[in-house]
Amino acid sequence: MDIIFLHGVRAKTLIGVYEWERIAPQVVEVDLEIGIPSPRACYSDQLNDTIDYAKVVDRLRHVLAEQHFLLLEALAEYIAQDLMREFAAPWIKVGVTKLGILHEVGRVGVQVERGHRG
Template sequence: MADALTRRFFLTGIETICSIGIHDFEKAAPQRVLIDIEVMLDPEMEPAIDNINDALNYDEIRQTVVNISQSRHFDLQETLARAVFDAVRSMKSVVGLRVRTSKPDVYKDVNEAAYQLSDFA
């Protein structure tokens, strides 16, 4: 039964160099940021044929994430995540979205400082 199916795309660990942070050492140089995207797709928009023109192109998602992350300085991960969220959420067939940002190198004794924004559970 097709109605019970959910369709999701995952792009995990998109690595970008981003100017982000409130500390002087963070403002002095860009740092590595990892961004995860989980897209919930409209179940009614499943491609009828094997053609990228009928599907959400994840190249577009990846490039959008990189472009936004490198567009300016972000003080907060929350602000970066919201900018990415708003751009990807407006893409065709996207009915739900989870964005997770992570600064893996900000502290020597912490694996990562991360933030997540989602409009589904």
């Protein structure tokens, strides 16, 4: 399976279990690995035969602006299902990270993997 990846995509969203976390958007960092439905682009060299990175980032930012979750796990699952559906991806790995949310901890996050990696 061919995979595209986007690492370190930063965007703002409302997320958290504490009331203060849901008052103002926080920056989260998202790492994606997405299975490409077909290897056609390797031979055709055509964008329409693969997944367009820019469209993935646009979709991700839209999701983060519109959807609000208490848990990183729920956000990661939503992103995984949405992107698999939107781009017909057979497999995806999504990592979502909060930056500097805990004292003396640089990053906390979760990672989910969905679909079948062929």
